[in-house]
Amino acid sequence: MRVPPISSEYLPDEGNSSACLNPWRGTGTLPTGVTGGKVPAIIVFGDSTVDSGNNNQILTIVKSNFEPYGRDFYDKKPTGRFSNGRIPTDLMSEAFGLRPFVPAYLDPMYNISDFALGVCFASAGSGWDTTTNQLANVMPLWKQVENFKEYQKKLETYVGANKSNYIIQEALYVVSTGTNDFLNNYYSPTSTRALHYTIEQFQGFLIGLIENFIKQIYQLGARKISFTGLPPMGCVPMERAVDLIQGRGDTCIEKYNDVALHFNDMLSGLVHKLNGELPGLRMVFANPYDALLQMIKDPSSFGFEVTGIACCGTGLFEASYLCNKLQPLTCPDADKFVFWDSFHPTQKTNQILVNSMMKNVLNQFL
16 A cells, blocks of 8 residues: 655644654653553664664664754754654654654663653664675664564563553554665675575565564564555665766666565565464555655655755765764755755654655554
């Protein structure tokens, strides 16, 4: 299922797109009414699209815990999120009546009293293919699952077996990763995957890994899953910049977009298949492709002014350590840009995408 074309009704409230509420901190008990909702917690697996700070605690160069990242977040401080503010899972959590952010599991500032309402296991730079994770020295999905198992034990100790089982079975599991497997692995000049797989074979290989992962977290209790598709990855500023430098013009790389479209079709089929095979599973396909492409092709309808380059630095190549406070060209108003750095959307873009998904895909969990 693709998210249908979006309209102005999905725009953030004027003047509030960069606002972030004061995050609720755990007090030892769950807030009244929270566990009575249909979604008592948000549990997150994936890459930089949803990593809220786990990479801060591991030995990798894939980090964003420095300025200007986080300049529109609460307290205007960097947290390890690859955005000027909040990321999609933060916004989903708030939309479900939970806190306005989802804390990272490895963040020492938080503990199980915080994680009872939502927890992020994601690691920026990760992917389905083990070689994707090795290239960036980040947490693979299997390690994220190991952390989830550890979390389950802590949760049972904290709230008791009955409430723990309820949270695990009724939580919304958000899975968002895959772009790195293509842009930073298969199509990378340093990767050997293209020597051993055609792109179709590689896609099939990834689908097999994804199916195994879904079955694994299902066995661990997951029943409500939102699986995020690929964006129009040929339109991210980094890829457009490469084409521009090579003299092909400032346009999206259609080859990469076609790969994303085909892979999303395969993912949609997998979601349908597993919903039919696994009793009690309610998995939805949250596809950002069409909605994000619409913002890129018709930016003025959403209040954007710039789509081909990002806000940070020159907007062409800066991401992670290249996007830093020493960059003199970083834009003053990220709300005018679809992309924050050369790979990741701004908070405003994330908000529009989540608003659309909440109405068209995730509404069945409300």
